[in-house]
Amino acid sequence: MAVRLNHTIVAAHDHEASSKFLAEILGLPPPLLLGPFAIVTVGDTSLDYMNVKEYRGDDGEIVSQHYAFLVTEAEFDEIFARIRERHLPYWADPRLSQRDQINEWDGGRGIYFQDPNGHILEAITRPYGSGGTTAARPHPLLASTENRTPETRRHDQTVRDEGAHLATAERPDR
């Protein structure tokens, strides 16, 4: 039997508002309220929003987590349009340094934005690294230097540095 991720809990200040935010931005069906959870089904799995006080206790704090969603190009257009309609800040990178930009890694598109709890959300049209090293803009986490000219090797070093930053930036305790 194949193992599938069934659900994960997402800590929220307001589980209903936060789940509604995600469902609306991604264009998914409205959340299902079940006990303490507000459940957003995403493909095969679900993000089960729960108020942080119930999840972690009265003194519980929300630690920023990262959730990335693989979408089609058409879905990306719709998500990007909703982000702009709401005047939400967005970035091309997980360090949130390239404001008002999207990335074109792996021959696709990617965008980072925040939910009402400070969780970092990401929409991508290609999985990390799927464009290989020959894509116009390889994913920065790819760091191959095989068969490269000195010029592209220098570029690779930049890409590798960016990859190291990215791996750090996607940690929850940054």
Ligand SMILES: [Fe+2]
């Ligand atoms: Fe990511």
